[in-house]
Amino acid sequence: MPKVLISDQMSPKAAEIFRARGIEVDEITGLTKDELIKIIGHYDGLAVRSATKATKDVIAAATNLKVIGRAGIGVDNVDIPSASGAGIVVMNTPFGNSITTAEHAIALMFALARQLPEADASTQAGKWEKNRFMGVELTAKTLGLIGAGNIGSIVADRALGLKMKVIAFDPFLTPERAEIMGVTKVSLDELLAQADFITLHTPLTDSTRNILSAENLAKTKPGVRIINCARGGLIDEAALKAGLDSGHIGGAALDVFVEEPAKASPLFNTPNFISTPHLGASTDEAQVNVAIQVAEQMSDFLLTGGVTNALNVPSLSAEEAPRLRPYMQLAERLGSLVGQLVTEGVKGVTVEVEGAAAQLNIKPITAAVLAGLMRTHSDTVNMVNAPYLAREREIEIAEVRHDRETDYHTLVRVTVKTPDGDRTVAGTLFGMTKPRLTEIFGITVEADLSGRMLYIVNEDKPGFIGRLGGALGEAGVNIGTFHLGRRNTGSEAILLLSVDDTIPDPLLASICRLPGVKTVKALTFA
Incomplete structure (x- = not known):
């Protein structure tokens, strides 16, 4: 029976789901790093929110761990490279709190437009400063989205309902998707120049860090109002403070900060500045949703091999897993065969699929090939860390689907590039379940492996x-x-x-x- 540790406060629904699926679960929260290291080796799965830090040292001690599930979007608290190297799947739940976070961004936009926090404080202080708080309408204003993914698209939908014009900067946003969303795709400079309100919905990466830098904030439209419910570090906070003080920026609302918990910030007590303590996902519905999702995803992986919302391995739904399992077994054995026979340095691997195999999700098949190939050098290699190890060794990976007639109903072919030339093996499934070798190094041969x-x-x-x-x-x-x-x-x-x-x-x-x-x-x- 798999065993899971829930190490952060989470809805009881998570533990209920694990137990209902036949998985043993312990709920132990508030562990120190040393306490977690002492017990983590007993568990197959670790379910966390943001408090637990799955560091390199913790992962090194997790000798039986197969999956880490983050109930939420951000995985800043998980050392993904170390987990990948150890063959541990890292999952998150990117959709469980999407609506909640989007609604919080909209709420902050309203609060900025009508100066609600300051008006509330003034009124409750016994002042009746009706003429002091002159707001702006959202109708007909231009909202600029930086990031038009899941949460950004929900914000766009709500903003369009408020009769706003929505423009978006997102390198991955296609013109077709923009048209479906009802937004206009623009460059970052165009967004900065046109937007009356800017809201950020992008992860924190090297390319997005300080995307609203002092230089970019200077390009914004005078009086712009800025909302960030995504990640601290997307905005240069010192430059934002300067912009608010000068009046160039008409208002800002931050739910996230570079340093959290934000007990002190130069932005605090700045006029036209609103702050909340990372409440984007803090609704009863969202907390239940992410707990349910992480428990279901981890259970699917531990019991069926299904992989959903993983950050370091190809997705493989619980429905796909049974159908793909024979192909993955075939692929793993083909990879193992060529790995045991090829002693020269491997420079590249090409995985080709034909017939019925060409209609399937090829990513897990490729990962299985690499696992079989690289397991000949280490018995700790699996489908999670094999692609990671291949990249580390600068092995080029190619995938090819063939829509053509073949001698077999289904076929998987693996070609390994070596200094002495290419080496190819191929195989099929008998009865769609039993792996069978059909070709080895250009010679036709049918054999079990x-x-x-x-x-x-x-x-x-x-x-x-x-x-x-x-x-x-x-x-x-x-x-x-x-x-x-x-x-x-x-x-x-x-x-x-x-x-x-x-x-x-x-x-x-x-x-x-x-x-x-x-x-x-x-x-x-x-």
Whole structure:
């Protein structure tokens, strides 16, 4: 039974779902780093919000951990490279609090437009400063979105309902998607110059850090009002303070800060500035939604292999997983075969799919190939860290789908690029469930790939099979299956046979000395 640790405060729904799915769960919150390191090795899954820090040291101690689930969007508290290197899937729940965060941005936009916090404080202080608080309408104003993904698109929809004009800067926004959303795609400079309100909905990356820098804030329309419910660090806070003080910026509302918790900030008590303590996801509905989603996603992965909203491995839905599992097994064995036979440095890997395989999600198939290939060098490699390790070794990866007739109903072909040339293996599924080799290094051969096997390249001449059988028989090695292929009559032949026992090195050496033998290699498949 898989075991999960919930280490942050989370809706009880999460634990209920884990237990209902047959997963053992412990809820232990408020752990120090040392306390977490002491117990994390007992768990297959770790469910967190933002308090728990899954650092490099924690991941190093997590010897059984398979998945980290973040109930929320940001994963700043998870060392993703370390998790990837350890073969741990990292998931988040990007949609569970999308509406809540979008609504908070809209609420802050209203608050800025009508100076609501200051008007409230003034009124409750016994002042009746009706003429002091002159607001602006949102109708017909231009809203500039920096980031038009899931949350940004919801904000756009709400803003259009308020009869605002919406423009968006997002490098990944296509013209077709912009048209569907009802927004105008613009450059960043165009957005800065045109927007009456700017709201940010982008992750914090090297390219987005300080995207509203002092230089860019100076390009904004005088009187612009700025809202950030995304991530601290997207705005140069000192430059924002200067813009508010000068009056160039008409108002700003921040739910996020560079340093959190923000107990002190030069922005505090600045006129026309509103702040909230990272409340974007803080509604009862959102807390329940992200808890349910993270528990369901982690359960799917631990029980069926389904991967949803992962940040370091291709997605594979729980529905896809059973259908893809035989293909992934085939792909892993093809990768393992070529990995055990190719001793030269691998420079590139190409994965081709034909027939029924061409209609499937190819990413998990490729990851399985890489896992099989690289597991020959380390027994800790899996589908999560294999692509990461391949990139680390600068191995080029290519994927090709073929929409063409083939001799087989479905086919997966793996080509490895080496300094001595390309090496190709291919396989199919018998009955759509059983992996079967169909080609090895240009020679047609049908064979199972399982258990202990012996790979031999020899001259295609009479008498060889008898000599080989005699050598194995004298050594007491029983042959399970026997598969033979050749290029042409009398040329080079390949022999793959399964054996019941491990073949000792002295026996391999004696087989190598048999007349006509070119290569001998003992193979092992899980």
